[in-house]
Amino acid sequence: MTKKLSLNIIPIVHKEFRQIMRxxxxxxxxxxxxxxxxxxxxxxxxxxxxxTSMAVYDEDRSSVSRDFIQQFFTSDYFVKVRTLSxxxxxNDLLDGEHVxxxxxxxxxxxxxxxxxxxxxxxxxxxGANSNAAATVLGYINSMTQQYSLKVxxxxxxxxxxxQVSLPIDFQPRVWYNPELKSAKFLVPGLIAFILMVTTxxxxxLAVVRERELGTMEQIxxxxxxxxxxxxxxxxPYIIISLIATVMILFFGYALFDVSIKGNIxxxxxxxxxxxxxxxxxxxxxxxxxxxxxxxxxxxxxxxMLPTFILSGFVFPIRNMPPVIQAVTYLIPAxxxxxxxxxxxxxxAGLSAFWDEAIFLTIFAAVMIGVxxxxxxxxxx
Amino acid sequence: MKTILHIIxxxxxxxxxxxxxxxxxxxxxxxxxxxLGYAATFDVSKIPTVVCDxxxxxxxxxxIRSFTSTEYFKVVGYYxxxxxxxxxxxxxxxxxxxxxxxxxxxxxxxxxxAPLQVIADGTETSSASIGLNYAYIIITRYSQNIIIESxxxxxxFILPARMSAEFRVWYNPELKSRNFMVPGVLGLLLMVMTMVLTSLAIVKEKELGTLEQIVVTxxxxxxxxxxxxxxxxxxxxxxxxxxxxxxxxxxxxxxxGGVLLLLLLSLIFLMTTLGLGLFISTISRTQQQAMMTxxxxxxMPMIFFSGFVFPIENMPAVxxxxxxxxxxxxxxxxxxxxxxxxVGMNILWTQALVxxxxxxxxxxxxxxxxxxxxx
Numbered sequence: 001m002t003k004k005l006s007l008n009i010i011p012i013v014h015k016e017f018r019q020i021m022r023x024x025x026x027x028x029x030x031x032x033x034x035x036x037x038x039x040x041x042x043x044x045x046x047x048x049x050x051x052t053s054m055a056v057y058d059e060d061r062s063s064v065s066r067d068f069i070q071q072f073f074t075s076d077y078f079v080k081v082r083t084l085s086x087x088x089x090x091n092d093l094l095d096g097e098h099v100x101x102x103x104x105x106x107x108x109x110x111x112x113x114x115x116x117x118x119x120x121x122x123x124x125x126x127g128a129n130s131n132a133a134a135t136v137l138g139y140i141n142s143m144t145q146q147y148s149l150k151v152x153x154x155x156x157x158x159x160x161x162x163q164v165s166l167p168i169d170f171q172p173r174v175w176y177n178p179e180l181k182s183a184k185f186l187v188p189g190l191i192a193f194i195l196m197v198t199t200x201x202x203x204x205l206a207v208v209r210e211r212e213l214g215t216m217e218q219i220x221x222x223x224x225x226x227x228x229x230x231x232x233x234x235x236p237y238i239i240i241s242l243i244a245t246v247m248i249l250f251f252g253y254a255l256f257d258v259s260i261k262g263n264i265x266x267x268x269x270x271x272x273x274x275x276x277x278x279x280x281x282x283x284x285x286x287x288x289x290x291x292x293x294x295x296x297x298x299x300x301x302x303x304m305l306p307t308f309i310l311s312g313f314v315f316p317i318r319n320m321p322p323v324i325q326a327v328t329y330l331i332p333a334x335x336x337x338x339x340x341x342x343x344x345x346x347x348a349g350l351s352a353f354w355d356e357a358i359f360l361t362i363f364a365a366v367m368i369g370v371x372x373x374x375x376x377x378x379x380x
Numbered sequence: 381m382k383t384i385l386h387i388i389x390x391x392x393x394x395x396x397x398x399x400x401x402x403x404x405x406x407x408x409x410x411x412x413x414x415x416l417g418y419a420a421t422f423d424v425s426k427i428p429t430v431v432c433d434x435x436x437x438x439x440x441x442x443x444i445r446s447f448t449s450t451e452y453f454k455v456v457g458y459y460x461x462x463x464x465x466x467x468x469x470x471x472x473x474x475x476x477x478x479x480x481x482x483x484x485x486x487x488x489x490x491x492x493x494a495p496l497q498v499i500a501d502g503t504e505t506s507s508a509s510i511g512l513n514y515a516y517i518i519i520t521r522y523s524q525n526i527i528i529e530s531x532x533x534x535x536x537f538i539l540p541a542r543m544s545a546e547f548r549v550w551y552n553p554e555l556k557s558r559n560f561m562v563p564g565v566l567g568l569l570l571m572v573m574t575m576v577l578t579s580l581a582i583v584k585e586k587e588l589g590t591l592e593q594i595v596v597t598x599x600x601x602x603x604x605x606x607x608x609x610x611x612x613x614x615x616x617x618x619x620x621x622x623x624x625x626x627x628x629x630x631x632x633x634x635x636x637g638g639v640l641l642l643l644l645l646s647l648i649f650l651m652t653t654l655g656l657g658l659f660i661s662t663i664s665r666t667q668q669q670a671m672m673t674x675x676x677x678x679x680m681p682m683i684f685f686s687g688f689v690f691p692i693e694n695m696p697a698v699x700x701x702x703x704x705x706x707x708x709x710x711x712x713x714x715x716x717x718x719x720x721x722x723v724g725m726n727i728l729w730t731q732a733l734v735x736x737x738x739x740x741x742x743x744x745x746x747x748x749x750x751x752x753x754x755x
Contacts, residue, residue: 029672037680044699045690047422047506052693094550095723097713100693113543120544127552128720130560131422131506132691137555138513140545145520148543152527167526169493170519172512175469177502185505197675205668213587292667293580294401300572301408309419314689316504318428324419338472345503348470 008224012232016206020236027240030202034194034244035251038183041190042256046182049135050076055099057084062110068121068147069105077139090124100126101136113151176345183256188340189313191248192333193304195241195271196278200303201296202237203282208295211286226376234279241275261347270343273360274336278303280367287374307333332363383599387607395611405577409569409619410626416565417631420689421557424510426454430474432462437485443496446522447478452514465499475501476511488526551720562631563715564688566623567708570646571653571682574616576674578657582608583670586661601751609654616650617643627719636722645714645732651739652707658746662753682708707738 020027054072058065072078081099084090093099104122112119123140127133177184210216219229252258260267281303289295309315310324311333317325328334335356342348350357396402429447433440447453456474459465468474479497487494498515500508524542552559585591594604620643628634635642656678664670684690685699686708692700703709710731717723717731725732 023666023669025669026672029676033676040684044695045684046694047690048509048694049691050694095721096727118542118544120546122546122548124548124550127549127555128560128716129691130552130555130557133549133552134422134424134555135506135510135513137547137549138510138517140547142513142517142520144543144545145517145524149520149524149527151543152524156527156531167488167494167523168519169495170516171495171497172515173497173499174502174508174512175499177505177508180502180505180509182505185503201671202668205671209666209668212584289400291398291401291584292671293577293584294398294404296576296580296667296671297401297404297408301404301411305412305415309415315420315422316424316507319421319423319425320419324415328419341503342470342472346470352470352472 008228009232009235012224012229013235016233016236020240030198030240031244031247034190034248037194038187038190038248038251039255041186042181042183042252045186047131048180048182049132049139051079052077052101052132052136053081053099054078054101054103055082055084055090055093056080057087057090057102057104059107060105060109064110064113065105068109069103071143071147072103072140075139075143077136094124094126097126100132101140103140181256183252184258184345186313187248187252187256187258188337188344189311191245191271191340192274192311192337193307193313194244194248195275196303196307196333198241198244199237199275199278200282200285201299202240203234203279204285204295204299205292206233206237207283207286208289208292212291227372230283230372230375234283238272238275238279242271245271258344260344262343262349266350267340267343270336270339270357270360273357273364274332277332277360277364277367280364280369280371283371283375284367287371287378306331310334311337313337332360335359335363384603384606387599387603388610391607391611392614405573405615406618406622409573409622412569413562413565413623413626414630416568417558417562417627420561422506423555423557424507425451427452427476427507427511428456428474429453429476429478430457430459430465430468431455432459432465432477432479434460434482435480435484439485439488440480443480443519443522444478446518447515450514450518452511469499469501472501475504475507476515478515491530558631559633559720560716561689562623562627562633563719564712566620566646566715567649567686567711568683568688569619569623570616570649570711571679571708573619574612574650575653575657575660575678576671577615578609578612578654579660579664579670579674580667581612582658582661583664583667587666602747605658605747605750609658612654612657613650616646616653620646633719635718636720637718637724637728641725641728642715642718645711645718645728645735648732648735648739649707649711649714652735652742655739655742655746658750659742662746662749682706685709687712707735707742710735710738 056069058069073080078101082093084102087104090102093102102124104124106120106122109119109121121144123137125133125136174180207216210219224232249260253260282299285295285298285302289298307313310317310328310331312328313333317328317334320328339353339356339360342353346352395405431444431447433444444455448455453476457464457468459468462479465477465479469477477499479499481495481497484494484496496519498512500512502508549555582591585594624635624639624642657674660670660674660678664673685692685695685703686706687703688708692703692709695703713731714728714735717728
């Protein structure tokens with residue numbers, strides 16, 4: 001029985017492969033796009049907030065205010081693009097997106113400091129991009145506090161204080177990704193995203209295409225069994241997706257030093273389980289719709305969007321509202337991503353993500369089961 | 381003219397015949413808007429934090445309190461072994477760990493520097509850097525308190541000044557990610573719904589061989605193009621209205637700059653997406669190819685390099701120059717300007733002009749290419 005099964009699969013796999021190979025563009029996209037995206041994410045796309053454009057309005061014009069302002073531009077967080085001479089200019093600058101931040105030092109600034117009163121500066125921020133704005137607020141806040149501490153320590157020493165060192169020696173440590181490189185954060189996510197897109201969309205389209213063009217009926221009258229057709233259709237995409245995964249890992253290592261800290265065999269097994277689940281989803285979609293357009297739309301809604309948005313790829317899950325957090329439990333990429341990050345970045349073993357592994361297995365089994373049942377019914 | 385109307389009518393009938401597709405054309409935008417609006421949030425708050433307090437003194441407890449009193453940190457566990465930190469961070473149960481070594485209070489009172497360790501899980505880059513920054517602010521404030529306290533104790537009459545920054549956040553005062561994302565979703569949707577679906581619809585006729593049948597009829601290519609593009613143009617317009625409706629209803633985000641202006645500028649943007657859809661159809665033989673080309677060569681680069689989530693200012697100079705050639709970049713400025721800032725044409729005219737130029741160039745080039753392929 002098994003022998004007969006495998007004999008029938010080979011020609012289907014062979015045919016599907018030839019069809020993919022003939023279309024050079026699709027093959028190129030499937031193989032090289034992942035690497036290209038990784039390259040882009042590593043070099044061009046990140047959430048680091050640097051070189052924020054800032055305009056300064058110094059009403060005080062004292063040596064203290066100049067000293068205070070200067071510290072912002074010795075870091076690479078801010079770039080001074082304009083020095084203002086009146087408050088009226090602020091509106092147009094922010095509306096026209098010429099600057100993101102305006103720093104206003106009031107005229108009483110240095111006097112207040114000398115008298116020992118509380119001195120405050122005003123900061124006006126373009127909050128449209130909330131993430132960047134929050135980071136900028138944090139930078140300005142910490143720089144102001146740092147300056148304040150410096151002034152305090154100086155005046156403390158002036159009146160003969162013994163304390164020359166700061167009271168607390170802050171020692172920040174960043175684990176797993178010490179330089180806080182976005183690339184490290186994104187590599188595992190990218191693997192999940194690419195695998196989901198290629199498996200679900202490719203398999204769904206590969207089957208629906210046959211339906212739309214009427215060639216499915218020809219296959220149905222042949223002695224091929226449903227399971228053989230399913231396996232034959234999906235095996236080529238599994239192989240291509242695995243090659244794409246290896247390429248992401250290779251380029252991640254070569255370009256961004258993202259090495260796999262954990263067990264590679266574990267990584268392979270988890271990836272394989274995830275792939276099987278993705279293929280199941282693709283198959284299921286293909287039994288539900290008749291046209292490629294529709295298959296594409298459903299695949300985007302069911303696989304691409306959730307994998308991008310609800311899996312924790314870019315947006316941290318714990319910041320989402322509770323209802324959406326509940327929904328993320330239904331997204332397989334969520335579990336895959338947690339497992340990938342644990343293996344690749346943290347070097348953790350199965351004990352850190354066994355629950356995720358179990359869910360992925362259940363998901364894959366259910367998807368393959370349901371889609372085979374539907375496929376059988378639909379082919380019979 | 382009559383011929384065009386007939387073709388448009390035929391296309392609309394075809395569109396409505398596919399019930400699932402028709403329903404999805406309107407359900408998908410709403411679904412995407414809701415998911416992105418609610419889920420796509422970068423807001424950092426309540427970072428799960430574990431604490432190892434080896435000192436267990438009044439000073440160390442005061443410091444921990446200053447962490448818990450902010451909304452940024454949420455202490456999920458107190459431990460007395462550093463090995464616990466390892467497993468908590470490995471499992472992802474905590475993202476920040478604060479370690480206060482023994483002798484913390486003693487060092488402070490004797491005027492020496494007391495070390496304090498804050499460990500962050502760097503796999504979530506954004507949360508880690510924001511979290512560490514807030515930890516730094518808290519600790520700096522705490523240090524200032526210590527200095528002031530010891531000055532008061534020594535009977536100093538002049539206390540040093542404290543400095544603070546007063547923030548005014550414009551356009552999005554509560555700094556909600558949602559307000560940033562929702563207008564952007566409009567640009568995203570229009571691209572998916574018009575560019576990708578247009579290319580698929582045309583290539584489908586190619587694939588099924590019906591395009592050749594049309595070519596041998598007396599229908600002129602331009603009539604065919606207008607007829608093919610019309611339904612997707614209509615879908616685009618309906619999508620804009622849907623997004624405006626749901627944005628104000630669900631996310632209480634009205635179009636401050638005026639709905640009509642948004643609609644007008646969106647029409648200009650639609651010229652570029654429809655033109656690109658047509659262009660993709662001329663370079664693709666199968667629907668699979670058209671879709672892959674549309675997604676990977678057009679949609680993804682546009683989404684990533686136009687400032688949808690990743691700020692353009694942080695990209696390398698080369699990419700920044702490239703982004704000037706992406707229509708979506710200008711459309712994002714327009715939708716965010718209209719939704720959040722409430723600016724008018726006096727600010728947005730440059731964007732509108734650039735889009736108009738892009739739209740006419742792309743559309744006419746694609747039409748020319750389409751002609752040649754048919755001829």
